[in-house]
Amino acid sequence: NxxxxxxxxxxxxxxxxxxxxxxxxxxxxxxxxxxxxxAHRLSTLKSVDKIMAIDRGQLVEYGTPAVLLKKNGLYAYLHRQQSGGEA
Structure with a gap:
């Protein structure tokens, strides 16, 4: 275990x-x-508590999915892109 x-x-x-x-x-x-x-596929992260968004080997964002969506940074961009919204 x-x-x-x-x-x-x-x-x-x-x-x-x-x-x-x-x-x-x-x-x-x-x-x-x-x-x-x-994961690259964000649907894999449906039930996570925190997300670390890494770009080119650097941590660029850290927080809850809701907070990161409001920040409108990398995670929000990827979320829009993968959910069919405007990028």
Whole structure:
């Protein structure tokens, strides 16, 4: 029973339906653990508490998804781009 789990692009090769099934099961697997998720597909980050946005190897933003969306920085840009909104 590890205390820390790291998922590096764990769902990148999956379609969105399969990813949703895994997301539902991850809640049980990750309960009570620290989880680090590395992802380019932001839908993978639906239930995270904090996000670290890294650009060219540098940390450029850190905070909750809601706060980062309001900041209108890199995370907000990527979110708009991936959700079909204007970039």
């Amino acid at each position: 590890p205390k820390i789990l790291i998922f590096d692009e764990a769902t990148s090769a999956l379609d969105y339906e399969s990813e949703n099934i895994i997301q539902k099961n991850l809640k049980q697997i990750t309960a009570g653990r620290t989880v680090i998720i590395i």
